[in-house]
Amino acid sequence: xxxxxxxxxxxxxxxxxxxxxxxxxxxxxxxxxxxxxxxxxxxxxxxxxxxxxxxxxxxxxxxxxxxxxxxxxxxxxxxxxxxxxxxxxxxxxxxxxxxxxxxxxxxxxxxxxxxxxxxxxxxxxxxxxxxxxxxxxxxxxxxxx
Numbered sequence: 001x002x003x004x005x006x007x008x009x010x011x012x013x014x015x016x017x018x019x020x021x022x023x024x025x026x027x028x029x030x031x032x033x034x035x036x037x038x039x040x041x042x043x044x045x046x047x048x049x050x051x052x053x054x055x056x057x058x059x060x061x062x063x064x065x066x067x068x069x070x071x072x073x074x075x076x077x078x079x080x081x082x083x084x085x086x087x088x089x090x091x092x093x094x095x096x097x098x099x100x101x102x103x104x105x106x107x108x109x110x111x112x113x114x115x116x117x118x119x120x121x122x123x124x125x126x127x128x129x130x131x132x133x134x135x136x137x138x139x140x141x142x143x144x145x
Contacts, residue, residue, distance in 0.1 A: 004094065005071050007080035011060050014052035014114070019083055021048045024117055048118040049098055050083070053111055056103075061110045064101055072097065077119060094119045 024047040056064065072078050074097060082093035098115040 005067075005076075005078045006092070007078055007095070008063050008067055011056060011064050011067075012054060014054050014083065018051070018053035020051045021084065021118070022051075023047075024049050050095065050114075050116045050118045052083075052114050052116075054114060055106070056110050056112055058110070061103055061112065064112060068097055068101055074100070080116075082118070 054060075054064070067078075068074060077094050077096045079092035080095050082091070085091075095116045095118055098117045102113040103110045104113070
C-alpha cells in the first residue's frame with residue numbers, strides 16, 4: 001500500500017452529511033435446494049461503495065480532475081482516509097473511482113459528487129488508551145487486565 005498514490009489533501013474533506021456506504025454487490029447466496037432457504041456469504045469481504053460530496057474551488061476541481069485522469073488513470077487505486085473511523089488519521093483505506101467526479105456549479109464554487117469503491121478499509125485497529133487518551137503499550141506499567 002506504500003506505493004499507492006494518496007488522495008490530494010489540498011482538495012479538502014467531504015461534507016459529513018453527504019457520506020454514505022453501501023455494498024458493491026449482493027454478497028448473499030440463497031440455496032436452490034428443496035426445503036428451507038439457507039443463506040451464506042459468497043466472500044469474506046465485500047467492497048463498499050462510498051459516496052460523498054465535496055465543495056471545491058475551481059483550482060481544487062482542476063486538481064481533482066487531474067488526480068482522477070492522470071494520477072490514477074481513471075481506474076487505478078489510491079489511498080485516502082477511512083471516514084467510517086474519523087478519529088483514526090494515521091491509517092488509510094484503499095479506494096478506486098466507481099465513476100468520474102461529477103461537478104455542479106454552485107454559486108462561486110463547485111459541488112462535486114464522488115462515487116468511490118472502498119476495496120479495503122481499516123479493520124481491527126483498536127488501541128488501548130488511558131483516561132488522557134495516551135495509547136498504552138505492552139511495556140506500559142499502567143496496563144492491567
